[in-house]
Amino acid sequence: MSRQRAIGLDVGGTKIAGGVVDADGTVLTELVEPTPEDSDAEAVLAVLLDIVERLRAKHDDVAAIGVGAAGIVEWPQGRMLWAPNNAYRDWPVREQLEAATGLPAVIDNDANVAALAEARLGPRPYRHLVLITVGTGIGGGLVQDGRIYRGPTGRGAELGHIVLNPDGPVCGCGNHGCFEAYASGTALTRMGREAAADDPDGLIARLGAERGEVTGQTVTAAAGQGDPTALDLFGRLGRWLGVGIASLANIFELEVVVVGGGLVSTGDLLLAPARRAAREFAYAREARATAPIVAATFGGDAGMVGAALLALDEGRTSVG
Template identity: 30%
Template sequence: EGVSRGGRKPVLLRFNPDSFLVVGIEIEGDFIAASLMNLDLTIIKKSKESLLDSSEFGVIREIAALVKDLTKEISDEKILGIGIAITGLVEDGIVKRSVNLGWKNVPMEGLLRREIPDIPIYIDNIGKVGVLGEKHAGNGLRKENFIYVRVGTGISANFIFGGQLYRGSNGYAGEFGHMTLEPAGPLCHCGNRGCLEALASGRAIAERMKKIALNNKSCKIWEIVENETEITAKTVEEAARSGDETALQIYREAGYYLGIGIANLVHLYNPELIVVGGGVSRAEELLMRPLLESLQSRLLDELKNSVKVAPTILGDNENLIGAGALVLEKVL
């Protein structure tokens, strides 16, 4: 029973997180992952498949198969919804553009409803989904004003202000990776030069190493990979951990530029917390140490102790949990 303050005795209601389930889907350039979660966003089971066909029909087919497998012993009525995290710009269930998948104006929600007609479907950009995951189950729990910076193949920043996700006038807020930091810097896939994404993303880290390694066959990366196609941010991280000074310097530079970008965010928005997630954040101190040094060197004195910067605590499940959180935001 609840505490009585006179009148009828109050009844303490307990939330049952297992009363319904949600499905989370994560779509990256080379894989699709899916998870079944309860309303606490605890993962009950999950699966991951290589993405062999990245056309819209190949992806839809793979999602339908994964959902069918995850929910084969569960009635549709028990599934509150399917949340989908995808790289790219999303508006009203339409993927306006996804560079990783090579998509433009794909009516993803409509196509999926043909395959899965009886379960609600919600689709959003992977960064916005990520910040919702932090809000419901990560470092952002019970925080009113925080920013989630995702550093993966691309870079984005998404915002919780006053406890609510900020989307911008068209829903495209968060393209932090296309903030120009070096006007004469490397060419970004967007067509501009010197974008943060061209300087500090997973793609940028790999490209920087390829450029150096192809001109230096004694580079330690060649002890880890057999050819340039195997050079990724992850293999550069492996080289850095083995003591390769070239790889260490590449991560220092990435952290340096991220620190500059995040300092700009702090000066603009004065958040209480910055959460750093995405695949590149798994490099931990290789990235975070130079990032924090760069950030602190640029902040106004009054702001240096007002913001906490922390890596995500959700690990490799951050996008799946975020996709589940997207359903909760839409339904509950």
Template identity: 35%
Template sequence: MAYYIGIDVGGSNIACAVVNEECEIISRSKAKTHGKSGISDYSEVLDVIKRTVISACESVGIAPENASSIGIGCPGICNSELGIVEYTNNLGFRNVPLKTDIEKEFNIPVYLDNDANAAAFGEFIAGAAIGSRNAVVITLGTGVGSGIIIDGKIYRGTYFAAGEIGHTVIVADGLPCSCGRKGCFEAYSSATGLVNMTKKAAAEHPESALNRLIKEDGRVSARTAYNAAKLGDEVGKAVTEQYVKYLSVGVANVINTFQPDVLCIGGGVCNEGSLLLNPLREAVYREIYSRDSKKTTRLAICTLGNDAGIIGAAMLYKAQ
């Protein structure tokens, strides 16, 4: 039995897992990304990665050097050919040789890619996009993460920064985005965008069930508007409809550009299931250029959840 090590490097935590040939996680380890300094010092992050690898392997009696390979998903621009993290905003890395440094430590092949690409590859090889040839995976979280699979391979672009679907503009001169531009898909369709939409509607309609729910819960999540809509609240319903409208524009643009076999959507709001997916399908299929029902991209909810990135990272050897 061959084993593969997957590492998901995040701004807050580094997660590691040992994965078998069936893409099943057999052990896990996790640690805080930041060391005692509280900042993203590269040497400290390297040390955390090494410790999580050793811990995950020890729990199942496997020596790291006996694994077949290590795959790493890291935020930012990752040169997968050279194994260099060229730039990552939340960790502050610039041109660090992550692949080489981990290979030196464990003496087995190491593969590096962007974390959204790794998550997309996870869904492609073991999740909602399994069996497809061309797929796009969009994750609706704090921002909008995305990965593109073409002919079974991760599409990275000429300079390894392709797939930033969240920063395509869907509203000219629209809402400000964290990237500094206006009207980005991310500003409207991320969980953050939905939360902002919900807060605005509640403030404008203090008598609504939506506003009452927020006061009772003491917080606003990406599911608050959906919870209000389930109670029959017209304000909550209007928020969800507006959200789907924006989401459908971005999704339709992607389908019109790539026409994948399947487009998978993930993130906490996707726990709404058919309440999100059914109206989204209707809206998207009205907007796409090819309306032949037999030649239409399938829309699906991601199935691997938070494990997509770590499974995809472990399987990166298949993406070369």
């Protein structure tokens, strides 16, 4: 009997990744395309179908399609109801993918599927885990007793939108002071631009002028050169990340907190201040263990791998 494989698709605010994945999490082929600038449903669907077609041309034995996408997904219907950094609303993506490809499909929040990948295929199996994905925004996935927690309709575990400060900066979701507004790549870009405006002769401003604008990548590059202002910004970003993690750990008894997303590639620039803050704000440290904070095993592939695993889990009945 051949090994089961599925296509995993990870839809983010800036890029869409797709790959053919084995049941053990091995990525056999991977493709990446930019998210369309208008990011509406029709444009995003066209990219998804193009990726699926190209992957199936190389692997004709895929059993199902899984999609992880930022935003609120109606479970198990597979409708993308809303996304903070994309234009689609009330999008029946599961229905459209199945009609266009003839394969069973499953759709879930991107951080949910990434959490599934980390819990099942990380350094060891975990049954109680929180995943925080730090990228353009902040996603969150919660695994409790070995299963993704979604709430009754899939709208649960929007961890990136717990409110840390109601008087804080505007978040992409429209509220003020969300976790995402303080500890994401978007937050790093905002802080970097503020720093460049305050110090036009500083390294962040100069690198931004060379690149056309100041972004989170500009701040990261400046930090890599030892710039004190950039290092301070990462300290602030990481501290807010730790504050949010402490709040979650105070609610749930966790075996581990996994941090993924693009910014985790900066390593201890982000994670060291996050660990300090998580310990500082942990409740009853004398009576309960502080869950370790670790970098994601799968890096940028977590959403793609988790989406494929979920597709294999949920699609077996349809596949036969």
